Amino acid sequence: AQSVAQPEDQVNVAEGNPLTVKCTYSVSGNPYLFWYVQYPNRGLQFLLKYITGDNLVKGSYGFEAEFNKSQTSFHLKKPSALVSDSALYFCAAGGGATNKLIFGTGTLLAVQP
Amino acid sequence: EAQVTQNPRYLITVTGKKLTVTCSQNMNHEYMSWYRQDPGLGLRQIYYSMNVEVTDKGDVPEGYKVSRKEKRNFPLILESPSPNQTSLYFCASSSYTSGINTGELFFGEGSRLTVL
Numbered sequence: 001a002q003s004v005a006q007p008e009d010q011v012n013v014a015e016g017n018p019l020t021v022k023c024t025y026s027v028s029g030n031p032y033l034f035w036y037v038q039y040p041n042r043g044l045q046f047l048l049k050y051i052t053g054d055n056l057v058k059g060s061y062g063f064e065a066e067f068n069k070s071q072t073s074f075h076l077k078k079p080s081a082l083v084s085d086s087a088l089y090f091c092a093a094g095g096g097a098t099n100k101l102i103f104g105t106g107t108l109l110a111v112q113p
Numbered sequence: 114e115a116q117v118t119q120n121p122r123y124l125i126t127v128t129g130k131k132l133t134v135t136c137s138q139n140m141n142h143e144y145m146s147w148y149r150q151d152p153g154l155g156l157r158q159i160y161y162s163m164n165v166e167v168t169d170k171g172d173v174p175e176g177y178k179v180s181r182k183e184k185r186n187f188p189l190i191l192e193s194p195s196p197n198q199t200s201l202y203f204c205a206s207s208s209y210t211s212g213i214n215t216g217e218l219f220f221g222e223g224s225r226l227t228v229l
Contacts, residue, residue: 006155034217043117043203043220044156090155100171101218103148105155 002027004093006104013081014112021076021107023091033074034092034101035065044090050074061085081111115140119204119221126194127229134189134224136204144207144216145187146171147179149200150223156203162187194228201225 003026013019025031032051036044048059055067065076076089088108094101117138126132138145146161148171158171162181176198178190187206191198202224208216 043222046217049217103156105153
């Protein structure tokens with residue numbers, strides 16, 4: 001069965017420091033991988049996706065993610081965190097024979113000034 | 114403006130009183146889906162629809178119904194709500210490419226439902 005794991009419930013980082021939010025997946029066949037962000041009292045917003053091609057994907061707001069097939073990971077990164085990046089981040093995976101997108105449980109990113 | 118609109122945004126109801134949460138999108142998307150978000154469980158899919166008159170169960174369909182009579186609308190129906198359906202609900206839509214849903218999802222703002 002497909003699954004997505006976000007091992008950290010919360011990530012704390014100081015403003016200006018690099019950040020990483022981790023995601024691992026289990027999908028049969030070639031995976032389609034996504035990151036979404038949710039600000040308080042808002043719906044989820046698309047950040048970036050990996051379908052095929054370059055393993056480093058660049059997305060909105062300076063975020064990027066690296067697809068690592070051997071480690072089945074798709075970690076979200078940003079070189080320099082902003083306080084305004086504080087939000088709930090969801091990794092999602094789809095692919096194989098299914099039309100479903102499976103979401104992880106979310107990671108709360110807290111950026112301290 | 115491209116958007117997914119859900120109503121109501123907040124609702125408190127009582128056990129057994131039928132309710133409908135509406136969802137409408139203006140992007141001509143084929144794919145629409147309902148999710149519920151619960152602490153520690155992330156987003157779980159309730160039902161989805163690949164196109165008009167085509168719906169299918171997600172991971173947690175029990176206690177819910179949907180319909181897709183028009184492309185833009187995908188209402189979620191709770192025939193007899195129970196307290197375990199207290200949750201935050203999201204509708205989402207996406208374009209549909211080559212039989213595999215690789216398009217990004219556009220989400221509504223959410224509907225917070227409390228069942229007493």
